[in-house]
Amino acid sequence: MIDNIESLMRKLPAPPPGRSPAIACVLGVLLGGLGLAIYLKNVVDFVLPVLMVIILSVFLGADVGIVGGALFAGLYGYFRVGVFIDNPTEPPGVSKPGA
Numbered sequence: 001m002i003d004n005i006e007s008l009m010r011k012l013p014a015p016p017p018g019r020s021p022a023i024a025c026v027l028g029v030l031l032g033g034l035g036l037a038i039y040l041k042n043v044v045d046f047v048l049p050v051l052m053v054i055i056l057s058v059f060l061g062a063d064v065g066i067v068g069g070a071l072f073a074g075l076y077g078y079f080r081v082g083v084f085i086d087n088p089t090e091p092p093g094v095s096k097p098g099a
Helices: 002-011 021-040 044-060 062-086
Strands: none
Touching: 002 062, 021 044, 021 062, 044 062
16 A cells, blocks of 8 residues: 555655655645645645545544644655655665665
8 A cells, every 4th residue: 555655656746856854744734735835846735635634624524624634734745755755766666676
């Protein structure tokens, strides 16, 4: 399942160079999709967290939706930047020899 998520994230445009996963995480939690869209300069990074807040709010209530959406946006930002920092050119699912 993790490989599937990683392959989906690799299909998105790469974040600009010099971006930090920690800063993306904090911006995602505090500012949600808007903070991620500004930091990563991509509209998709705005749409996905906002959709998650809407979906969670509809099914679980507004309070849970907002908190869950903030946590999702933080984790999304962290892994979105982290995937490209670890192996910027390696396709998903390919392991390193000896690892």
